[in-house]
Amino acid sequence: MSISSDQLHLRPEEMESLWMPFTANRQFKSAPRLLARAEGMYYWDDHGRKILDGIAGMWCSNLGHNHPKVVEAIRTQAAVLDYAPPFQMANPLQFELANRVGSITPKGMSKVFYTNSGSESVDTALKIALAYHRVRGEGSRVRLIGRERGYHGVGFGGISVGGMGANRKMFGSLITGVDHMPQTWNLKEQAYSRGQPAWGAHLADELERIVALHDASTIAAVIVEPVAGSAGVLVPPVGYLERLREICTRHGILLIFDEVITGFGRLGKAFGAEYFNVQPDLMTLAKGITSGTVPMGAVVAKDSIYETFMSGPPHAIELFHGYTYSGHPLACAAGIAVQQVYQEENLFARAAEMAPHFEAAVHSLKGSRHVIDCRNLGLMGAIELQPREGAPTARSFEAFLRCYEQGVLIRTTGDIIALTPSLIVEKAEIDRLVTTIAEVLKTLD
Numbered sequence: 001m002s003i004s005s006d007q008l009h010l011r012p013e014e015m016e017s018l019w020m021p022f023t024a025n026r027q028f029k030s031a032p033r034l035l036a037r038a039e040g041m042y043y044w045d046d047h048g049r050k051i052l053d054g055i056a057g058m059w060c061s062n063l064g065h066n067h068p069k070v071v072e073a074i075r076t077q078a079a080v081l082d083y084a085p086p087f088q089m090a091n092p093l094q095f096e097l098a099n100r101v102g103s104i105t106p107k108g109m110s111k112v113f114y115t116n117s118g119s120e121s122v123d124t125a126l127k128i129a130l131a132y133h134r135v136r137g138e139g140s141r142v143r144l145i146g147r148e149r150g151y152h153g154v155g156f157g158g159i160s161v162g163g164m165g166a167n168r169k170m171f172g173s174l175i176t177g178v179d180h181m182p183q184t185w186n187l188k189e190q191a192y193s194r195g196q197p198a199w200g201a202h203l204a205d206e207l208e209r210i211v212a213l214h215d216a217s218t219i220a221a222v223i224v225e226p227v228a229g230s231a232g233v234l235v236p237p238v239g240y241l242e243r244l245r246e247i248c249t250r251h252g253i254l255l256i257f258d259e260v261i262t263g264f265g266r267l268g269k270a271f272g273a274e275y276f277n278v279q280p281d282l283m284t285l286a287k288g289i290t291s292g293t294v295p296m297g298a299v300v301a302k303d304s305i306y307e308t309f310m311s312g313p314p315h316a317i318e319l320f321h322g323y324t325y326s327g328h329p330l331a332c333a334a335g336i337a338v339q340q341v342y343q344e345e346n347l348f349a350r351a352a353e354m355a356p357h358f359e360a361a362v363h364s365l366k367g368s369r370h371v372i373d374c375r376n377l378g379l380m381g382a383i384e385l386q387p388r389e390g391a392p393t394a395r396s397f398e399a400f401l402r403c404y405e406q407g408v409l410i411r412t413t414g415d416i417i418a419l420t421p422s423l424i425v426e427k428a429e430i431d432r433l434v435t436t437i438a439e440v441l442k443t444l445d
Ligand code: PXG
Pocket: 058, 059, 116, 117, 118, 119, 120, 122, 151, 152, 153, 154, 225, 229, 230, 231, 258, 259, 260, 261, 286, 287, 411, 413
């Protein structure tokens, strides 16, 4: 299907009504970048220019774009059942997808609660954690612990436990009773780590300090991303997650893994929990659950947590929480097709096979102009640049714009370039990503 470029070019006045998210609106509208079509590893812009997608859309299109089986599933479902209410009712696809997701999660963790985004998944998981302790008669466990540089979406719960200053400072006092562990990345000790850094497991002991300060009896849950994504691919030091797990278990605190990015093959396994062999109590999912095709998120809970809620009279609602679009039929149809293709095409294993080539490619940028660190795990990679004197983030944003001019889509956060290709990426495409970045860095002040 082709769309004529006449239909797509926008005049400035046609862009006025839209307030764009996490975007420099005026800069964008003065030089818009419009994506018109996609297939596999590529986008095409409104001029018909082909663009290699180095970031799986935005960490979500794990299957690559417009997989024919997924397109067909969504198309078919749209004509069969457009919507069904999810409270006191259900549609059959909800069960099928929950069973599929529940079959690849860690053992004893098979209860799937649907949301529509990562942010909703995080707020849902935090609420489940608080409610769980209350149902068990430990209602004093109300504190939530996050981590500096954590990204847990943009809901009030998510920004409260999150650790990105810019995402928090405009929005008042946030939710109370939150504390933060230190982030785990250290340039001096960890620069150019391949995979997990050897240094830094002791940073988990900061949780012990926080527990001593507040007392375990006041703490409900700890939430971390197994690998921090948005903050620039901060890979957990060897032994760090194991120590967090041990401290949480010892103090009766729930451990939540935010697997919105690390889920569905990003690390070469179904989930970070499997990759690191550390089991959380709750997991938050989104993005790869439908490979970004239809908005959807989910929280996966340990069976024992679900069972704890199933204790009141059978006619009573156990959890006063949910969304109009929880388990939307189109999202479920997309999710089922996506999970099938992950399996048929063995894509998680493929990502694991591709990871060494990706690692070598990311680290080939060591020595390139402005580069101060390269790091990676699975199909997540970051290249950190020296910020320009007096103008932080300017250099990486220029790198983004120039790569885009060269037909390569990357993402930047601060002065960090992130790469996170779809699981179908070929070696030659990985090579093109890094050679383009290397060439662009040469041209930057
Ligand atoms: N948790 C994590 C770990 C995420 O990465 C969310 C929650 C929120 O998901 P929603 O679906 O509400 O956006 C995310 C989202 C980037 C980038 O380039 C990453 C995300 C979103 C936008 C940009 O780093 N992750």
